[in-house]
Amino acid sequence: MSTITNGKLADILPVPRIPAVRDRLKDTPVAAPKRVLLAAPRGYCAGVDRAVIAVEKALEHFGSPVYVRKQIVHNVHVVSTLEKQGAIFVDDVDEVPTGSHIVFSAHGVSPAVVSAAADRGLEAIDATCPLVTKVHREAVRFSRDDFDILLIGHAGHEEVEGTMGHAPDRTTLVNGPADVAALEVRDPDNLVWLSQTTLSVDETMETVRLLRERFPNLHNPPSDDICYATQNRQVAIKKVAEEADLVIVVGSANSSNTVRLVDVALENGAKAAYRVDYASEIQQEWLEGMATIGVTSGASVPEVLVQEVLDDLADAGYADVQRVVTAEEDLMFSLPKELRKDVNGEADSRGLGGRTRQLDWQAK
Numbered sequence: 001m002s003t004i005t006n007g008k009l010a011d012i013l014p015v016p017r018i019p020a021v022r023d024r025l026k027d028t029p030v031a032a033p034k035r036v037l038l039a040a041p042r043g044y045c046a047g048v049d050r051a052v053i054a055v056e057k058a059l060e061h062f063g064s065p066v067y068v069r070k071q072i073v074h075n076v077h078v079v080s081t082l083e084k085q086g087a088i089f090v091d092d093v094d095e096v097p098t099g100s101h102i103v104f105s106a107h108g109v110s111p112a113v114v115s116a117a118a119d120r121g122l123e124a125i126d127a128t129c130p131l132v133t134k135v136h137r138e139a140v141r142f143s144r145d146d147f148d149i150l151l152i153g154h155a156g157h158e159e160v161e162g163t164m165g166h167a168p169d170r171t172t173l174v175n176g177p178a179d180v181a182a183l184e185v186r187d188p189d190n191l192v193w194l195s196q197t198t199l200s201v202d203e204t205m206e207t208v209r210l211l212r213e214r215f216p217n218l219h220n221p222p223s224d225d226i227c228y229a230t231q232n233r234q235v236a237i238k239k240v241a242e243e244a245d246l247v248i249v250v251g252s253a254n255s256s257n258t259v260r261l262v263d264v265a266l267e268n269g270a271k272a273a274y275r276v277d278y279a280s281e282i283q284q285e286w287l288e289g290m291a292t293i294g295v296t297s298g299a300s301v302p303e304v305l306v307q308e309v310l311d312d313l314a315d316a317g318y319a320d321v322q323r324v325v326t327a328e329e330d331l332m333f334s335l336p337k338e339l340r341k342d343v344n345g346e347a348d349s350r351g352l353g354g355r356t357r358q359l360d361w362q363a364k
């Protein structure tokens with residue numbers, strides 16, 4: 001039986017590493033001393049932590065298989081590890097046998113998905129990040145108050161689909177600054193903007209600026225929709241990028257906040273920036289002539305994957321790891337309500353343990 005402790009996933013997950021991969025990066029000379037700038041905060045956020053633990057606890061309590069709608073979080077290593085533990089990932093509820101347990105991912109779902117699961121007799125466990133739920137509530141409230149919603153986000157992203165599903169007749173998607181000129185709205189005086197939680201802060205503010213130029217009476221959301229984890233990781237990589245020749249971002253291609261970190265690094269001084277799922281993807285030629293390498297990771301990335309990158313970089317002569325800390329995080333969310341009692345009916349007092357403290361003090 002697993003325990004819920006700080007850094008749990010990072011502690012237990014083996015990285016599928018081929019021994020021969022070690023030492024494949026060569027220690028070639030560069031003009032200045034080699035070093036790594038390690039961004040903090042990086043890696044797991046409170047919402048990801050909660051969602052991954054929700055699947056683990058569901059497996060623990062209900063046994064395998066537990067079905068998960070979409071990737072629980074956008075990270076290939078997390079998903080493949082949970083698959084090995086007995087989770088089955090599906091695209092939609094109609095693939096799940098009646099009576100099964102299904103977990104809704106951290107990105108959230110529309111009310112239509114919740115209804116479809118209930119109609120099918122599924123036992124749903126909602127691992128939607130509470131900060132995504134907050135945006136859902138805003139969408140419901142503003143539509144009820146007769147506002148139209150301009151939702152800044154990426155078409156096709158699961159979070160955007162879920163949020164739009166809470167006010168489908170009132171929401172227009174705005175993919176970014178380029179969409180603003182062509183927008184048509186019902187009533188420019190009853191208009192509010194909301195956003196996906198994992199966008200670039202700078203690009204979103206530019207989109208809002210353009211929206212306000214067109215619609216001066218545009219209302220703001222009651223609080224930031226771009227979440228603390230996304231913002232904190234962007235602030236940290238900005239600081240790192242100012243001094244880095246190369247930035248390596250650990251995370252998956254479909255992770256919005258991960259991809260934004262690559263963009264932010266390039267916009268803030270890095271000569272080059274690459275995303276990798278695993279350390280084995282780092283190419284020798286990326287390192288040629290690079291003295292300072294920045295390292296960070298997206299909000300769905302277990303720390304063990306970052307450690308592997310640091311180990312490989314050390315093989316290439318980048319053993320000097322300097323931490324760049326711009327914030328400390330200690331947010332935690334309680335487990336989904338469906339899991340707060342264990343199978344024996346005992347209240348589960350185990351919280352999530354402030355795992356977002358897995359900042360740089362776990363690094364070298």
Ligand code: SF4
Nearest residue numbers: 045047048129197227
């Ligand atoms: Fe929640 Fe932000 Fe993490 Fe997404 S990135 S799961 S919104 S805390």
